[in-house]
Amino acid sequence: MSVRNIKKGDEVVVISGKNKNRRGKVQKVLPAIGAVIIEGLNLAKKHAKPTKNNPQGGVIDKALPLNISKVMVVCSGCNQPSRLRRERAVDGTVVRICRNCGKTLD
Numbered sequence: 001m002s003v004r005n006i007k008k009g010d011e012v013v014v015i016s017g018k019n020k021n022r023r024g025k026v027q028k029v030l031p032a033i034g035a036v037i038i039e040g041l042n043l044a045k046k047h048a049k050p051t052k053n054n055p056q057g058g059v060i061d062k063a064l065p066l067n068i069s070k071v072m073v074v075c076s077g078c079n080q081p082s083r084l085r086r087e088r089a090v091d092g093t094v095v096r097i098c099r100n101c102g103k104t105l106d
Contacts, residue, residue, distance in 0.1 A: 005073065005084050005086075006029060008027065009025065009026060010025070010105075011023060011026075011073070011074045012024065012026055012038060012072060012074060013072055013074050014071055015071065017070055019042060022041055023074060024038040025038065026038055027063065029068075033065065034067060034069075035066060037063050037064070037066070040063070041063065042063060042064045043062065044064050045060075045062075046060050046062040075098040075100060075101060075103060076105065080100055082099055084096045084097065084099065084105065085097050085099055
């Protein structure tokens with residue numbers, strides 16, 4: 001799966017690793033390293049010092065990047081993980097289309 005197939009806000013499912021079969025929403029796409037950050041998945045504990053923004057400090061959960069090859073986009077039409085194809089629409093824009101049911105995802 002290439003970086004251009006996944007966008008911020010897409011629902012994805014993890015297909016391998018410790019978070020396998022878990023779903024989440026993409027918070028951020030990192031094309032330079034080919035990774036995505038998914039809300040609530042791949043969390044690590046981070047010890048934070050007290051600061052002006054966080055006067056309490058303590059241990060916080062931080063979402064770490066996950067390789068883009070380990071996730072698949074979930075189609076909103078068929079509610080299944082799906083590969084995507086890209087086609088040019090009549091007005092000239094490029095749209096993403098589910099290979100299972102044919103619904104556009106944009």
